[in-house]
Amino acid sequence: MPSLLLLVNRHSRYGGAGLDAVAERLSSRGFTVREVAPVTPAEGVLLLRRYCAMADVIVVGGGDGTFNQLGAALARCGRPVGILPLGTANDLAHSLNIPNDLVEAAEVIARGVTKRIDYGEANGVAFFNAANIGLGTSVDLELTPKEKRRWGVVGYLRALRRAWKHNQPFLAEIVCDGRQRQEYLMHLVVGNGRRHGGGILIHAEADVADGVFHLYGIRPQPWWRLPRTASGIWRGTQPGGAALRDDGREIRISTSPPLPVAADGELITHTPTRFRVVTEAIEVFVPEGDS
Secondary structure, rough: OOOOOOOOOOOOOOOOOOOOHHHHHHHHOOOEEEEEOOHHHHHHHHHHHHHHHOOOOOEEEEHHHHHOOOHHHHHHHHHEEEEEEEEOOHHHHHOOOOOOOOOHHHHHHHHOEEEEEEEEEEOOOEEEEHHHHHHHHHHHOOOOOHHHHHOOOOOHHHHHHHHHHHHHEHHHHHHHOOOEEEEEEEEEEEOOOOOOOOEEEOOOOOOOOOOEEEEEEEEOOOOHHHHHHHHHHHHHHOOOOOOEEEOOEEEEEEEEEEOEEOOEEEEEEEOOEEEEEEEEEEEEEEEOOOO
């Protein structure tokens, strides 16, 4: 019988819900299940290293932050990875069309269809969905764990309202696959996946396995343009002169002043930042038809 390591972040929004049913479903489909629940991200990496050689399959239960913390270790482990969406936004799971229902997500794993996906690195730190500079980072810093747990995705909108009040534009020097430009911006995103920030579409054709970053930025603008810009951001179009777009495999960004960089809800580094794509890094289970 294939062995399965179920690594669960019980501090994520839905960290304790439905796991007995998941383990039962996976056991009924022929897996020997070992569950571990690390207390800290560092302990999660250590447990993954300890049990990797003994497991045929790794299943991670958590949100986007959990996968970021384990990303490089999962790539080194080299086992196929199942995803149980237990977080607030679960943008990686949604990008891969993995169901929110945990038993249905377990069934995706049991069926055994896989796809290799990329992850991004920002100054060597892994991320799966997107890295933010400017307004997006301010939202991540404003959003408290208590607010995420209570309000879910709506908490992002509450944090956005607060962040908007003190957001300051910045000068960015961007080198994308050797193409250099300077831009005055209020918000800058380097997207690896398809969605981020609780469902925002990074690009209509973006895919977490396409081997490139999709970069977009928002220039300072009068308040009366903001509803149209916000609507464009949500649809992944960012219309008009208020936005910039570019794609590339390696991106370097410097800002004046230096600014923090957040990825998938976690502060990970500061500018200047080198971004690179690690292609086909991890094999993940996906619904039939999405491989």
